[in-house]
Amino acid sequence: MMETKVSQQYNQMASVYDRRWSGYILNTLLFLKNWAQIPPSATVLDVGCGTGEFEKIVLAENPTQHMVGVDISQKMLAIAQNKCHEYTNVSFQTASVLQLPFADDSFDVIVSASAFHYFDAPDAALTEMKRVLKPDGCVVILDWCRDYFLCQVCDILLKIFDPAYKQCYSQAEFHNLLAAAGFEIRRASKVRFGIVWGMMIATATPQPK
Ligand SMILES: C[S@@+](CC[C@H](N)C(=O)[O-])C[C@H]1O[C@@H](n2cnc3c(N)ncnc32)[C@H](O)[C@@H]1O
Numbered sequence: 001m002m003e004t005k006v007s008q009q010y011n012q013m014a015s016v017y018d019r020r021w022s023g024y025i026l027n028t029l030l031f032l033k034n035w036a037q038i039p040p041s042a043t044v045l046d047v048g049c050g051t052g053e054f055e056k057i058v059l060a061e062n063p064t065q066h067m068v069g070v071d072i073s074q075k076m077l078a079i080a081q082n083k084c085h086e087y088t089n090v091s092f093q094t095a096s097v098l099q100l101p102f103a104d105d106s107f108d109v110i111v112s113a114s115a116f117h118y119f120d121a122p123d124a125a126l127t128e129m130k131r132v133l134k135p136d137g138c139v140v141i142l143d144w145c146r147d148y149f150l151c152q153v154c155d156i157l158l159k160i161f162d163p164a165y166k167q168c169y170s171q172a173e174f175h176n177l178l179a180a181a182g183f184e185i186r187r188a189s190k191v192r193f194g195i196v197w198g199m200m201i202a203t204a205t206p207q208p209k
Contacts, residue, residue, distance in 0.1 A: 002120045003072050003096055005164040010050070010073035017076065018051050027193050028142060029054045032113050033061075035189075035201055036140045040065060042108035047097050047129065048115025052080025055090055063087065068107075070095040097125040102132045109138055116143035117168040126181035130206055138205045139183065144168040145190055148198025171200045182207045 010017070018025065032054065038044060040062045046054055049069030058065050069092045071077050077092045084090045095101050097112075097119055110129050119125040129139055144151050146168045158165035169177070175185055183204035190200045 002118075002164070002166060003098075006118050007072040007074070009162075009164040010071075011075040014051065014073060014075035014079055018053065018079070024193065024197075025053050028113055028199065029057050031191065031193075032111060032140065032142045032201070033057050035142075036109065036111060036203070038065070038109050038111075042066070043106070044068070045070065045100075045102070045107040045110045045129075045132065047100075047110060047112040047125075048118070049080055049092065050076045050115075052077075052083045052092065054111065054113060055080065055084050055087075059084065059087060059090065064089055066090075068093065068102075070097070070100065072096050098128055100128050100132050104131055105134045106132045107137055108134055109140065111140045111142075113142045114144070116141055116174075118164065118166055120166060122166075122169075122177050123181060126177060126183065130182055133206060135206055135209070138186065138203050140201065140203045141174075141178075142199060142201045143174070145174075145198045145200035146170045147190060147200070148192070148196070150196045151198055174200060174202065178202060178204050 043066040046069040049071050055067050067090045069080055074094055080092050110133055146152055146155055147170050151168055155168050184207050186203045186205055188202040192198050
């Protein structure tokens with residue numbers, strides 16, 4: 001199963017992840033924080049939270065923000081836990097996006113950064129996120145965008161050489177996935193990081209029942 005390969009890969013990489021990707025992590029997560037404009041009172045779920053860098057960035061501004069991070073890599077989570085151990089309002093759990101261990105309608109905001117291209121079943125992942133999201137909540141997803149040339153090249157190469165990699169999507173495909181899972185897109189953009197690397201972000205809310 002793909003998730004086993006992903007967790008193995010990130011367990012192996014965990015101790016060097018922050019150092020190896022420091023520039024990318026800081027740029028993308030600051031962008032996500034500024035884009036998301038998370039209300040201070042919101043309860044936030046971070047899917048594929050990795051080493052807890054997003055939590056650290058948010059907590060630096062609002063130390064009382066209620067946040068839960070989930071990831072399938074226990075070693076990434078151990079680092080996240082260590083970084084945020086002083087905060088009783090923040091917790092981390094080992095869980096897959098396909099089976100979130102939370103009741104329906106639990107979160108005001110769900111974020112996910114640079115993880116969507118690993119998800120085995122993106123349609124089921126979005127449906128599961130919608131289940132745990134409050135009806136007036138929103139998801140904010142940031143990920144690689146295949147509309148950019150370098151992402152297209154990486155997509156081809158990673159599919160061949162990286163057993164953990166699933167695929168990245170064009171913005172149109174991503175929006176179709178969101179719509180099919182019952183989300184309405186409120187705000188969306190494509191964004192370049194550096195000269196060549198391209199990502200996309202969307203804020204979406206559950207369609208009214
Ligand atoms: C590139 S890292 C991004 C980490 C963090 N969001 C950041 O921006 O620094 C991708 C993370 O997604 C996690 N991940 C991949 N597939 C997942 C799944 N199905 N459920 C939960 N987490 C997953 C990986 O274990 C990894 O920690």
